[in-house]
Amino acid sequence: MVSVVILAQGVAGGRANGQAPGGAAEKARLTVKDAAVMFGARENILNASLSPDGTKIALLGTNGNKGAVLNIIDLASSTPSPVPILTSSGEPERLAWCRWAGNTRILCYAYANSVINTGDVLTVNRILAINVDGKNLQVLRTPEHNGLALGYTNYGGSVLDWNTGVDGHVLMVRRYVPEQTTGSLTAQTKEGFGVDDINSANLHSAGIERPRASAVEYISDGIGHVRIVGSDTGLNQDGYNNGRVVYQYRTKPGGEWQPLPNPKFDPYYVDPTLNVAYGLKSQDGRNVAYSLALDGSGKETMLFAHPTVDVDDFATIGRNSRVIGVIYTTDRSNVEYFDPAMRRLASALAKAIPALPLIRIVDSSQDERKLLISASSDTDPGRLYLLNRDTSAMTEVTPTRPAMEHVALAPMKPVSFPARDGTMIPAYLTLPPGSDGKNLPGIVLPHGGPGARDAWGFDWLPQFWAQIGYAVIQPNFRGSTGYGDAWFQNNGFRSWRAAIGDVTDAGHWLVKEGIADPKKLAIFGWSYGGYAALQSAVVEPDLFKAVVAVAPVTDLAQFKEDAANFTHYRVMKDFIGSGPHILEGSPARQAGKIKAPVLMFSGTYDANVSVGQARLMADRLRDAGHPGQLVIYDKLDHYLDDSAARSDLLSKSAAFVEQAFAAGK
Structure with missing residues (x-):
C-alpha cells in the first residue's frame, strides 16, 4: 500500500491536504482595477x-x-x-x-x-x-557553414532525447542548409532535418541521422536511439508540406529503415524494453491508443478507447519519456494508467490532496524515485510538489500564483445546453463567487483553435470576468477537438455555421435560464475565439451588446495568403478551403451587419494571426460607419505574454463592456 505524507512546510512554504490557508473569511473580492492587475499577471513559475x-x-x-x-x-x-x-x-x-x-x-x-x-x-x-x-553559457549552434549558405534557418534545433547514456549529452534535431559549391571543395551539401549527438559542455557534435530534405519528425527510444522517422514528400517537390506524413521504422537500433506497417497509425513514443511504438489511430471516428510491435511482425494491440471522447495523448515519466498511461478529457482531464505502481501512486495522491485533483508528473530523477508533481483545480491555479517515493514524503515547493492565495476564486461547473438543432453542447459555467447565478451580466467566451477545446481547471480569463461580477460560459462548440470526427466536422472555419451557431446558442441559453440579463450580454474571444466573437455579431447582431476580440481572424482568404511564405501554406489552404464560406464566413467582409460596439486587441509580433487581420477589420468597420476600437501592442506576439499588457487588456475590456451596457439602456 502506497502512502503519501504531506509535509506542512516545504522549500517555499506549504500547506496540508491542498487546503487554502485560513478560512473563508480571509478570501477577498477585488475591484476591477485590482482584478485586472492580478489576473493579467503571468504565472510565477513557467517551467x-x-x-x-x-x-x-x-x-x-x-x-x-x-x-x-x-x-x-x-x-x-x-x-x-x-x-x-x-x-x-x-x-x-x-x-x-x-x-x-x-x-x-x-x-x-x-x-x-x-x-x-x-x-x-x-x-x-x-x-x-x-x-x-x-x-559557461553557450549557444548550441546550428550546423556551421564553410561557404555561402543557400538559405537561412531560424530554427536552432530541438532536443529529441535527454538520455543518451552519457552525462550532459543529448540528441538534437537540427536543420542543415546547403552551400554554394562554386570555388569550394568543402561546401556543405546536406539539406533538411537530421539528428546529432551534442555534448552540451563543449558543443562537440556527432551525426546520428543524416539530414533528409523531406524529414519532419524523428522519434527516439528514450535511451539514445532513433527508431522512427516521419517524412512529408511535399517538401521534396515545392518546399510546402502537404500534411501527409509517411513513417519508417527500425526493428532494432541501427537497423535498416522500412515502412511502418500501418499507415493509419500515428506514432508518439517508443518503448525500448518492449520494442513497441505507442500511438493513436482513428477508430469509429475517435482517436484510440494502440501499441505497435517494432519487431517486424506489425502486431497491433489496442490499449484504451473511450466511448465518447478521443484519447488526447500519452502520460510519460522521466528523462526516458517512459509511457505510463493515456490522457483523455471528459469534463476534466483524466489519466488511465498502464503502470501498476503509477496507478497506486495516483490513487494515494488523490487521497492526500483531494482539493487538487488535476495532478501530473512534471519531471523525475533518473531512477524515478523523486518526482516533481503539479497539482491544481478550478479554484487553485496550481502548486509544485517534490515527492520522495522512498520516504513517501511530499513537500510543497511553490504555488504557481501566490498572489491569489487570499482571493475568492470562482468554481467552474460543467454544463450542457441545447443547440437550435437539439444537439447538446458541452460547456463550462463560471459564476461570481457567492452569486445566486441570476440576472447577471454575462460573457460568452469561445475558445481559440479552432482545433482545441476548453477543459475544467483554473483559467485566468473566465476567473477575471467572474471576479468582477459576470457569469461566464465556455462552449465546446462543434469544430472543437477531443470529441471525435463527427463533432469536429470540417473544422470551425469550413463548418463555421455549426460552430458559430453553437456559440450564439450559448448566449441564448444564459438568457433563457435567467442567468444573464439579456441587456447585459457580451462576447469575448481570443484567436479563433476572436473570430467567433466577430462572426457571432454578424449572424445575430442583436444578441450581444458588446464584442471583444483578441488577435482575431477576420478574413479567411487573407488568412490563407498570410501563410504563403511558410512551409505550411498548402496545409493552411486545405484547412481553410474555398467556396462561398470564404465570403459568408469572414466578418471583415460582413462588417456592415454588425450592430454591437467592437473592441479589438493585437500584437505586432503575432506570428499566428497577423496584426493585419485586426487592422483590416477596423478599416471595414470604419467604412461601414461602425464604432470600432483597435488597441495594438508593439512587439508582442499572439499570446500578449506581458503582465502589463494583459492587465491593460482586461481593464480596457471591462470598461468597454460596461460602457456598451450603459449606452444600450
Missing part, C-alpha cells in the same frame, strides 16, 4: 525540472512583465532557497523552458520574434547551455 540525481530543482520563473529568471534550488542544503543563474528581459529574447542535460549542465529554449523584409513575423529560436553555477 520546472529535476536533476537526474534528484538533488536540485531548476525553476524558470517570471521576471518583470516580460522577462524570465532561471533559479536553482539545492535540495541538499539545510536551508534550500532559489539562486538565480540566468535571466532574460523579454525584449526581445525570451526563455520558454529549461531542463537538465546532466547533473551539472542545463539547457534552455530561447526565442525572439521580429518582422522581416516580407512583412512576415519570424520566430527565431536557439538552445542555450549553462552550468549549474551560472558559468
Whole structure:
C-alpha cells in the first residue's frame, strides 16, 4: 500500500491536504482595477525540472512583465532557497523552458520574434547551455557553414532525447542548409532535418541521422536511439508540406529503415524494453491508443478507447519519456494508467490532496524515485510538489500564483445546453463567487483553435470576468477537438455555421435560464475565439451588446495568403478551403451587419494571426460607419505574454463592456 505524507512546510512554504490557508473569511473580492492587475499577471513559475540525481530543482520563473529568471534550488542544503543563474528581459529574447542535460549542465529554449523584409513575423529560436553555477553559457549552434549558405534557418534545433547514456549529452534535431559549391571543395551539401549527438559542455557534435530534405519528425527510444522517422514528400517537390506524413521504422537500433506497417497509425513514443511504438489511430471516428510491435511482425494491440471522447495523448515519466498511461478529457482531464505502481501512486495522491485533483508528473530523477508533481483545480491555479517515493514524503515547493492565495476564486461547473438543432453542447459555467447565478451580466467566451477545446481547471480569463461580477460560459462548440470526427466536422472555419451557431446558442441559453440579463450580454474571444466573437455579431447582431476580440481572424482568404511564405501554406489552404464560406464566413467582409460596439486587441509580433487581420477589420468597420476600437501592442506576439499588457487588456475590456451596457439602456 502506497502512502503519501504531506509535509506542512516545504522549500517555499506549504500547506496540508491542498487546503487554502485560513478560512473563508480571509478570501477577498477585488475591484476591477485590482482584478485586472492580478489576473493579467503571468504565472510565477513557467517551467520546472529535476536533476537526474534528484538533488536540485531548476525553476524558470517570471521576471518583470516580460522577462524570465532561471533559479536553482539545492535540495541538499539545510536551508534550500532559489539562486538565480540566468535571466532574460523579454525584449526581445525570451526563455520558454529549461531542463537538465546532466547533473551539472542545463539547457534552455530561447526565442525572439521580429518582422522581416516580407512583412512576415519570424520566430527565431536557439538552445542555450549553462552550468549549474551560472558559468559557461553557450549557444548550441546550428550546423556551421564553410561557404555561402543557400538559405537561412531560424530554427536552432530541438532536443529529441535527454538520455543518451552519457552525462550532459543529448540528441538534437537540427536543420542543415546547403552551400554554394562554386570555388569550394568543402561546401556543405546536406539539406533538411537530421539528428546529432551534442555534448552540451563543449558543443562537440556527432551525426546520428543524416539530414533528409523531406524529414519532419524523428522519434527516439528514450535511451539514445532513433527508431522512427516521419517524412512529408511535399517538401521534396515545392518546399510546402502537404500534411501527409509517411513513417519508417527500425526493428532494432541501427537497423535498416522500412515502412511502418500501418499507415493509419500515428506514432508518439517508443518503448525500448518492449520494442513497441505507442500511438493513436482513428477508430469509429475517435482517436484510440494502440501499441505497435517494432519487431517486424506489425502486431497491433489496442490499449484504451473511450466511448465518447478521443484519447488526447500519452502520460510519460522521466528523462526516458517512459509511457505510463493515456490522457483523455471528459469534463476534466483524466489519466488511465498502464503502470501498476503509477496507478497506486495516483490513487494515494488523490487521497492526500483531494482539493487538487488535476495532478501530473512534471519531471523525475533518473531512477524515478523523486518526482516533481503539479497539482491544481478550478479554484487553485496550481502548486509544485517534490515527492520522495522512498520516504513517501511530499513537500510543497511553490504555488504557481501566490498572489491569489487570499482571493475568492470562482468554481467552474460543467454544463450542457441545447443547440437550435437539439444537439447538446458541452460547456463550462463560471459564476461570481457567492452569486445566486441570476440576472447577471454575462460573457460568452469561445475558445481559440479552432482545433482545441476548453477543459475544467483554473483559467485566468473566465476567473477575471467572474471576479468582477459576470457569469461566464465556455462552449465546446462543434469544430472543437477531443470529441471525435463527427463533432469536429470540417473544422470551425469550413463548418463555421455549426460552430458559430453553437456559440450564439450559448448566449441564448444564459438568457433563457435567467442567468444573464439579456441587456447585459457580451462576447469575448481570443484567436479563433476572436473570430467567433466577430462572426457571432454578424449572424445575430442583436444578441450581444458588446464584442471583444483578441488577435482575431477576420478574413479567411487573407488568412490563407498570410501563410504563403511558410512551409505550411498548402496545409493552411486545405484547412481553410474555398467556396462561398470564404465570403459568408469572414466578418471583415460582413462588417456592415454588425450592430454591437467592437473592441479589438493585437500584437505586432503575432506570428499566428497577423496584426493585419485586426487592422483590416477596423478599416471595414470604419467604412461601414461602425464604432470600432483597435488597441495594438508593439512587439508582442499572439499570446500578449506581458503582465502589463494583459492587465491593460482586461481593464480596457471591462470598461468597454460596461460602457456598451450603459449606452444600450
